[in-house]
Amino acid sequence: MNTDNQKLLELRGLRTYFFTRQGVVKAVDDVSFTVEKGEVIGLVGESGCGKSITSLSILRMVPEPAGKIVGGKILFKNENLLEKSEEEMRQIRGNRISMILQDPMVALNQLLKIGYQLSEPLKYHGKAMGQIREKCIELLKKVRVSSPETRISEYPFQFSGGMCQRVVIGMGVSCEPDLLIADEPTTALDVTIQAQILRLLKRVKAEFNASIIIITHDLALAAQICTRVLVMYAGKIIEKAPVKVFYENSAHPYSNGLIRSVPVVGRRVERLYSIEGQPPSLLNPTAGCRFAPRCQKAKRICNLQYPPEVILGDGHKVACWLYAEE
Amino acid sequence: MSIVALYFFTVIFGPLITPHDPFKTNLNKALLPPFWQSEVSTDHLLGTDSMGRDILSRLIYGARTSMIVSLLALCICAPMGVLFGLISGYFGGKVDTIIMRFTDLWMSMPAIITAILMVSLLGPSKQTVIIVVGITGWIHYARIIRGEVLSYKEREFVQLARVTGCSNTRIIFSHIFPNVVNSLIILVTLDFGRVIIITATLSFLGLGIQPPSAAWGLMLAEGRQYITYAWWMSAFPGIAILFAVLGMNMTGDWLRDVLDPKQKLR
Numbered sequence: 001m002n003t004d005n006q007k008l009l010e011l012r013g014l015r016t017y018f019f020t021r022q023g024v025v026k027a028v029d030d031v032s033f034t035v036e037k038g039e040v041i042g043l044v045g046e047s048g049c050g051k052s053i054t055s056l057s058i059l060r061m062v063p064e065p066a067g068k069i070v071g072g073k074i075l076f077k078n079e080n081l082l083e084k085s086e087e088e089m090r091q092i093r094g095n096r097i098s099m100i101l102q103d104p105m106v107a108l109n110q111l112l113k114i115g116y117q118l119s120e121p122l123k124y125h126g127k128a129m130g131q132i133r134e135k136c137i138e139l140l141k142k143v144r145v146s147s148p149e150t151r152i153s154e155y156p157f158q159f160s161g162g163m164c165q166r167v168v169i170g171m172g173v174s175c176e177p178d179l180l181i182a183d184e185p186t187t188a189l190d191v192t193i194q195a196q197i198l199r200l201l202k203r204v205k206a207e208f209n210a211s212i213i214i215i216t217h218d219l220a221l222a223a224q225i226c227t228r229v230l231v232m233y234a235g236k237i238i239e240k241a242p243v244k245v246f247y248e249n250s251a252h253p254y255s256n257g258l259i260r261s262v263p264v265v266g267r268r269v270e271r272l273y274s275i276e277g278q279p280p281s282l283l284n285p286t287a288g289c290r291f292a293p294r295c296q297k298a299k300r301i302c303n304l305q306y307p308p309e310v311i312l313g314d315g316h317k318v319a320c321w322l323y324a325e326e
Numbered sequence: 327m328s329i330v331a332l333y334f335f336t337v338i339f340g341p342l343i344t345p346h347d348p349f350k351t352n353l354n355k356a357l358l359p360p361f362w363q364s365e366v367s368t369d370h371l372l373g374t375d376s377m378g379r380d381i382l383s384r385l386i387y388g389a390r391t392s393m394i395v396s397l398l399a400l401c402i403c404a405p406m407g408v409l410f411g412l413i414s415g416y417f418g419g420k421v422d423t424i425i426m427r428f429t430d431l432w433m434s435m436p437a438i439i440t441a442i443l444m445v446s447l448l449g450p451s452k453q454t455v456i457i458v459v460g461i462t463g464w465i466h467y468a469r470i471i472r473g474e475v476l477s478y479k480e481r482e483f484v485q486l487a488r489v490t491g492c493s494n495t496r497i498i499f500s501h502i503f504p505n506v507v508n509s510l511i512i513l514v515t516l517d518f519g520r521v522i523i524i525t526a527t528l529s530f531l532g533l534g535i536q537p538p539s540a541a542w543g544l545m546l547a548e549g550r551q552y553i554t555y556a557w558w559m560s561a562f563p564g565i566a567i568l569f570a571v572l573g574m575n576m577t578g579d580w581l582r583d584v585l586d587p588k589q590k591l592r
Binding site: 065093101108111120124 | 419482483486487489490491492495496500504505
């Protein structure tokens with residue numbers, strides 16, 4: 001069923017390193033996953049685990065000269081993005097693959113009108129020549145901004161956070177991309193707005209038939225919208241699972257810990273579960289499993305050798321020695 | 327502010343308000359003192375110079391000259407500095423290093439000496455003064471704009487612009503440039519005073535505007551040899567320079583307070 005033409009994006013052994021004075025930081029270390037058409041992937045993990053860098057790598061926007069993609073392949077529609085020129089990448093950014101940033105209030109240029117910013121990707125990628133204004137109004141309608149005709153000539157500071165995020169999403173989908181990367185799209189927003197934005201993302205996905213990668217540390221959010229969940233820890237993907245399997249039957253001790261540390265309304269606990277210790281430094285990581293020092297079920301081998309990826313079920317893979325043959 | 331307003335007023339309406347022809351010599355009326363010291367006539371409010379030309383009229387015409395020269399010089403140095411500042415700040419790396427080391431080099435030489443050198447190479451004239459003052463002034467703009475750009479280029483809206491596929495040129499001019507316009511306005515106003523002084527200095531040294539044109543620096547120089555018995559010849563142009571520069575600086579400060587509320591809080 002996984003034929004090649006269903007694959008939209010495939011990462012193979014992606015490595016993005018940062019070369020700092022203290023040494024090489026392996027922010028993304030041997031990450032592989034695929035995104036199929038129409039899928040919503042949740043990339044979860046705690047701060048600094050390499051989620052954002054993974055997404056920036058896909059767009060080839062790793063901050064240079066410190067950061068560099070040193071290995072792997074990023075196949076988008078069977079073309080390796082790492083072999084594209086900067087000019088070709090610009091044709092892809094915002095057009096075929098677009099991105100939604102974390103904080104909408106700072107993501108928009110405060111000095112330019114909403115309409116102008118909204119029209120930029122359209123103009124840039126040669127869509128909707130001549131009828132840009134109409135197209136922008138239509139976009140604002142699609143992302144449910146009220147009275148778009150007047151809103152279009154207002155400035156971002158006249159918008160609320162949720163409204164700004166709608167505009168940013170509008171910009172993201174304006175060229176009807178195949179892939180939308182949302183980097184913590186709701187973190188900076190109120191809970192009530194979060195739900196609306198999620199609904200909007202879902203609708204947008206249905207309307208444009210796009211795949212979405214959602215980067216988040218909010219498991220509840222991931223549960224609501226994603227079809228598959230990838231758990232990232234210290235630069236590596238440690239578990240891949242369909243969303244249902246993940247919440248009911250997660251395999252990796254880290255994933256279990258994550259799920260247990262989410263408070264559940266109605267269940268009284270003395271103290272909320274937390275995973276002991278700190279995530280490891282990505283500078284000179286150990287040869288073994290990176291979670292091993294914090295793992296309660298760690299065995300001897302965990303500290304010595306990185307675990308292989310074990311297939312547990314349909315689309316459920318985990319990198320953990322608990323399930324592997326030594 | 328009112329000084330500047332007055333200054334602009336005289337520049338624009340100069341010819342209409344001058345009491346006398348600033349270029350008409352009349353040796354019979356040479357070296358008349360200003361009206362409150364004069365027993366002969368109160369016709370020439372601020373007296374006359376060694377050639378019998380009315381000082382007030384010459385001051386008003388001088389304001390025009392200095393204004394035109396300064397404005398044109400700013401038209402050269404501001405865009406040049408802004409362009410280099412934007413490029414240097416945005417691209418960073420080698421480009422940045424080259425441009426910034428060049429400005430260091432440039433700054434290590436006093437602007438006035440560079441200016442004198444260039445004028446002696448090109449020959450003194452109004453055009454030369456404009457070019458020279460323009461070229462010597464751009465580094466300040468480049469440095470300050472670069473600093474601003476550095477702080478803006480890491481902001482998220484720039485990242486979003488990149489994500490949507492904007493080219494570097496587009497990001498620089500349509501996203502970053504509008505953000506530095508405030509600083510640019512303040513800089514230009516503050517720089518105006520400096521440009522007036524340099525222009526006057528060059529004219530004073532005989533390297534700038536040539537007689538018989540009316541220019542403040544030139545009038546100052548002409549009055550020098552008569553200073554002991556005709557003080558008004560150089561005093562009034564001097565005062566004019568002082569107030570023009572002071573006015574511009576004060577306007578610059580005021581603009582900064584108005585346009586940049588963040589700095590006020592510091």
